[in-house]
Amino acid sequence: MTRVYVSKDMAAIALGADAVAQALSDAGAQVVRTGSRGLFRLEPLVEVETPEGRVGFGPVAAADAALVLDGSHPARLGDVSAMSFFARQQRFTFAHCGVIDPLSLDDYEAHGGWRGLTAARALPPQAAIDAVKASGLRGRGGAGFPTGIKWQTVHDASAPLKYVVCNADEGDSGTFADRLLMEGDPFCLIEGMAIAGHAVGAERGYIYIRSEYPFAIRTMREAIARAAAIVAPFMLEVRVGAGAYVCGEETALLDSIEGKRGEVRAKPPLPAIAGLFGRPTVINNVLSLAAVPFILSEGADAYAAIGFGRSRGTVPVQLAGNVRNGGLFEVGFGMTLGELVMDIGGGTDSGRPVKAVQVGGPLGAYFPPSMFDLPFDYEAFAAAGGLIGHAGITVFDDSVDMAHMARFAMEFCAHESCGKCTPCRIGSTRGVELIDRLITGERRGADAVERLPQMRNVAGGARPAEQEIELLRDLCDTMKFGSLCALGGLTPYPVLSALDHFPQDFGAGAPISSAAAE
Amino acid sequence: MPLLHALQEEFGYIDDLMVPAIASALNISRADVHGVVTFYHDFRRQPAGRHRVQLCRAEACQARGAAAIERLASERLDLRMGETSADGRVTLDAVYCLGLCATGPNAMIDDVPVSRLDPTTLDRLLGDLR
Structure with missing residues (x-):
């Protein structure tokens, strides 16, 4: 047969x-x-x-x-x-994806599975942490914090109970690597979490998966049941989200696992000191944890050998949106944005010219093709006013209107804000109103306070477009530095980058464009 | 949360009448339960339609023409996003990313994912909902 x-x-x-x-x-x-x-x-x-x-x-x-x-x-x-x-890829994390039967323990073992866990368990916990540190692995969820240092903090904290939490609330549009891994190679994630458990001294783990991924939830639950004996005494459980984007933020995620509203916590204390149920908690993204088995089985040097600058190892780039070769491309850091979009991605699917790419999900910056020589690296992107985030690249052709995309970013933030801090909760709504006025060219009238007799020094009423744009930039500044977490803090990225790189899309008349281009 | 998911699975929504019972079972206040139910977009306090149509409206799908699909679906079903038809047949909902971002516009219709939606496919799928 x-x-x-x-x-x-x-x-x-x-x-x-x-x-x-x-x-x-x-x-x-x-x-x-x-x-x-x-x-x-x-x-x-x-x-x-x-x-x-x-x-x-x-x-x-x-x-x-x-x-x-x-x-x-x-x-x-x-x-x-x-x-x-x-x-052309260097598949470290996704080596088995698409090749093996995801739920077959025999397949996983035959392809080198569990070797990382065996190697880790043969080492004292500190040596396992040292290996992760030496690999240079940084958090793949977006912030890029060194994973080994996070583990060290949890390892050094003394508590009767510690937890390992996997953030699989992959809410960013244009990203799907977590889902692909959980559906295609769930044992790899389980192995990574068991290694983390051994390294920091935790015996319980949670995987928080968003409810939009029913297939991943089913696969993970089945895989956990099948691998229970292998990872014991480490115990794992899947928790399912309920459609709240902000729960991808680590402290909101912890609150959500605890059964509360997913509201962001103020830091400090760091989750590594007081995380889930107040205990020291390692909280890592799916891709960070799934990179660990390779590091332990093949050695930290093999992982650190490729990469670019301070970004070591591979990054699973996700090509999405209007792109011909959409999909997952795992490669060492350092490839340029242009190579990824044009060369690998093959340009737009519609055949029209690329107008913009958004890197890092709904909170990532928009880049025009003139910036395609940017190397894929945490520091290079930060310097260019953007972020790598979860390494999703969403491609747009020339039919996109960037002012509407900027408005969408604000609208999305307003829709998903947890409501705890003011810059994010109110600022996003004010941002939508501001951009709406820019798009329609409507001018606001004086409000009730401005009409009071004692407010005679206030200009009041209509503002010219330049002032509206200035106000929008000021609002973005407040949100960026005043918000508790990345949702409010990063929403200005798509807005400001759209404003900086595509000023012609804001406002109907030429004066606005020239004002914004300054 | 697992309790709320189970209740919604069983009854299709979380009735306000259940809230006191949940609160006393978990030994927390009714306000706490109400807070959680209203915080998460997934939990609904009214019954949904017999069929659930979720359309993705996140950036990657927008880049592939999701807005036109959304308008068309709205028109065909005579519903706005988030509404349920008067006869309880179908609920139209927005969803922010199903993780199928290279093959949009995407939808989830009664837990079956569909990619590369075009007007013809959408009409056929909506026509199948009884």
Whole structure:
């Protein structure tokens, strides 16, 4: 019987992989459901096992099952891993994704699984932490804080109970690497968390997954049950979010696990000192934890050997939005933005010119093609007024209106704000109003206070567009430095970058454009 | 939260009448329970329609034409985002990112994800909802 591999990743299913798998199985093939390879242009992708190795076909429709099985389907790709999109990658974290059956312990072990955990457990906890430090691994969730130092703090805190929490509340638009990993290689994450547990002395772990990822939730729960004996005495549990974007912020996430409203906590104390239920807690992103097994099994040097400047190792870049080769591209830091978007991504899917790319999700800055020589590196992006965030790149063609995107950023912040601090709660709403006035060219009237007789020194009423833009910049400044967490603090990034790089999109008349371009 | 998820799974929504019972079971105040229920977008206090159509409106889907799909769905169902039809047939909701960002516009219709939505597919899928 022919063995074929079909992805059961949510993205593949959304493109019809279930029907394809059913048709293949009806045609007499033995169907193995894997995760996704990560190039969505090819989904539903079918790989057929042959004496020469796996031969890929994609995209395939359910009606094509017979053609695939006899090898005559026109969309024959040959060896998928030899395609340039895959051959150019350095897959450390995503090595097994799309290759193995995600829930098969035998598959995972056969592909080198659990070696990291075995190596870690043979070491004293401090040595395991030292390995992570030496690898230079930095938090892949967005902030880029060195993972080893976080672990050290939790290790050094003395408490009867400690926790390892995995942040899988991947709410940023344009990012899907966490989901891909949890659906395609869940044991890798479990192994990483068990290593963290060993290193810091924690015996309980939580994975907080957003409710928008039902497939990842099911896969993770099943994987945890199957791997329970291997990671014991470390115990894991999945907690499901409820549609609150702000719960991706680490302290809001902890409150949410505790069953409260997901409101951001003031820091200090750091979660590493007083985190979940007031205990020392390691809280890391999925990608940070999933990078750990490789570091322990292959050695910190192998990981640190690639990268750029102070950003070591690989980054799973997610190409999204209006891009031809959308998908996951794991590569060492340092590739330029232009290479990633044009070369790897193949430009826009619509065939129109690229106008802007947003890097790092809804709170990331917009960059014009003139800045495509920027290397992918935490420091370089920070210096350019942006951030890498979770390494999602959303591509827009020339039909996009940047003033509307800036408004959307403010609107999104208003919608998702937890309401604890004022700059974020009120500032975002004022920001929407301001940008609305810029877009429509409407001028505001004097408000009740400005009309009071004693306010005679106040200009009141309509402000020219230059003043409105100045006010918007001032508001962004307040939000950036006055907010408790990254939601309010980073919303100004997309707004200001749109204003800086695309002034022509703000306001109807020429005077506004020239004022903003100063 | 697991308790609220289970209740919503069972009844489709969290009735205000359940709040005192939840509070006493967990030994917390009614205000605390109310606060949590109203904080999270997923928990609803009124029953939803028999079918649930969630359309993604985040940036990556916008870059692929989600706004037009949203307008069309709104028009076809005669509902605004967040509303349930009067006959209780369907609820139209916004969702911010389903993580399928390379193949938008995306939707989740009764827990089945759909990518690369175009007007024809949308019409067919909406027509299938009874």
